[in-house]
Amino acid sequence: MSTDGIDELDGRLIVLLAREPRIGVLEASRRLGVARGTVQARMDRLQAGGVIRGFGPDVDPAALGYPVTAFATLEIKQGQGADVRTHLASVPEVLELHTTTGHGDMLCRLVARSNADLQRVIDRVVGFEGIVRASTAIVMENPVPLRIIPLVEQAAADGPARRGPAGTGGEPAGAGT
Amino acid sequence: MSTDGIDELDGRLIVLLAREPRIGVLEASRRLGVARGTVQARMDRLQAGGVIRGFGPDVDPAALGYPVTAFATLEIKQGQGADVRTHLASVPEVLELHTTTGHGDMLCRLVARSNADLQRVIDRVVGFEGIVRASTAIVMENPVPLRIIPLVEQAAADGPARRGPAGTGGEPAGAGT
DNA sequence: GAGTTGGTGAGCAGATTGCCCAGCGTTTCG
DNA sequence: CGAAACGCTGGGCAATCTGCTCACCAACTC
Numbered sequence: 001m002s003t004d005g006i007d008e009l010d011g012r013l014i015v016l017l018a019r020e021p022r023i024g025v026l027e028a029s030r031r032l033g034v035a036r037g038t039v040q041a042r043m044d045r046l047q048a049g050g051v052i053r054g055f056g057p058d059v060d061p062a063a064l065g066y067p068v069t070a071f072a073t074l075e076i077k078q079g080q081g082a083d084v085r086t087h088l089a090s091v092p093e094v095l096e097l098h099t100t101t102g103h104g105d106m107l108c109r110l111v112a113r114s115n116a117d118l119q120r121v122i123d124r125v126v127g128f129e130g131i132v133r134a135s136t137a138i139v140m141e142n143p144v145p146l147r148i149i150p151l152v153e154q155a156a157a158d159g160p161a162r163r164g165p166a167g168t169g170g171e172p173a174g175a176g177t
Numbered sequence: 178m179s180t181d182g183i184d185e186l187d188g189r190l191i192v193l194l195a196r197e198p199r200i201g202v203l204e205a206s207r208r209l210g211v212a213r214g215t216v217q218a219r220m221d222r223l224q225a226g227g228v229i230r231g232f233g234p235d236v237d238p239a240a241l242g243y244p245v246t247a248f249a250t251l252e253i254k255q256g257q258g259a260d261v262r263t264h265l266a267s268v269p270e271v272l273e274l275h276t277t278t279g280h281g282d283m284l285c286r287l288v289a290r291s292n293a294d295l296q297r298v299i300d301r302v303v304g305f306e307g308i309v310r311a312s313t314a315i316v317m318e319n320p321v322p323l324r325i326i327p328l329v330e331q332a333a334a335d336g337p338a339r340r341g342p343a344g345t346g347g348e349p350a351g352a353g354t
Numbered sequence: 355g356a357g358t359t360g361g362t363g364a365g366c367a368g369a370t371t372g373c374c375c376a377g378c379g380t381t382t383c384g
Numbered sequence: 385c386g387a388a389a390c391g392c393t394g395g396g397c398a399a400t401c402t403g404c405t406c407a408c409c410a411a412c413t414c
Contacts (some may be wrong), residue, residue, distance in 0.1 A: 107248055
């Protein structure tokens with residue numbers, strides 16, 4: 001679904017939204033130099049197409065009292081996948097979970113109140129039959145926080161796919177005063 | 178910084194925002210059953226305190242044309258850390274990067290246009306002196322997408338820390354008609 | 355040549371925002 | 385114990401923005 005690929009304007013719009021989430025449609029149209037209706041239409045399309053999933057608040061676990069982050073690689077007993085997922089989903093400290101290639105493993109991101117607390121979290125995570133082994137890596141630094149802007153710019157540059165190469169669709173028109 | 182810990186109202190507010198990001202302050206105050214000014218004050222405090230970093234758009238890499246996600250564990254040559262970070266930060270497909278305990282390693286999240294393209298990305302990532310070894314795990318499923326709500330609820334329940342235990346701060350007051 | 359799609363500029367009623375005020379119950383401090 | 389500080393409530397107001405609709409134009413498609 002979704003026409004995959006965004007054009008240059010979509011890219012600028014997303015980047016703008018990423019940088020200043022609080023601006024409204026009107027302000028965005030000014031910054032982008034296009035009509036309000038255009039921005040509105042683009043936003044609708046981006047959301048409908050799934051490119052923009054939403055605008056959830058970016059909550060910092062550390063500020064919530066969970067300054068420790070870790071990644072755990074889990075080795076699962078064959079056939080126990082579904083149960084393990086359910087189990088992990090029930091642990092609040094499990095922020096995300098992926099199943100990966102390799103050893104039929106899983107990788108999950110955890111947070112904890114302290115290093116000591118991390119032990120509790122890990123115990124809870126692995127304290128479930130079906131999990132054969134777990135190895136944890138504690139995060140010390142985060143040189144590159146989750147980002148999307150560079151990728152959006154890349155995508156916008158690579159695939160202006162949406163329209164033909166010609167039409168600027170730019171400033172012609174014009175009827176008013 | 179930031180008083181660490183949120184109370185029950187903060188928790189409800191964040192969860193509400195996470196579920197329906199488009200609602201404004203006014204609508205939120207209605208849903209929460211508190212005065213508009215209160216919501217406004219809470220939002221300000223949460224943002225000032227760093228609990229809420231912002232409201233950036235949630236962009237789906239897959240919809241951008243990057244449906245493949247992978248995690249790469251990198252082994253770095255001692256002392257090359259800084260350079261490697263800079264290098265990785267320059268690759269758009271590197272969505273996030275962490276330095277972790279273990280082997281003085283790094284863990285990064287990558288995306289690519291296809292499995293074949295992933296090879297290109299990995300080559301670019303590891304094609305840098307200072308990176309000794311890399312092992313990659315391709316993500317197949319994502320049973321638990323990055324989430325924060327359960328943790329917020331947990332935090333709100335655990336540490337109502339903000340006020341004393343007594344005062345509900347709830348419905349007293351009231352003067353109008 | 356006709357039709358469709360996407361963009362522009364304008365307009366309007368209704369809703370929301372930002373900001374300020376006064377009152378009041380609780381908690382804290384001197 | 386009395387006073388000040390806080391946080392929340394309920395109103396109010398001007399300015400702004402949103403959602404939606406029009407008519408029109410240009411380019412691409414058939």
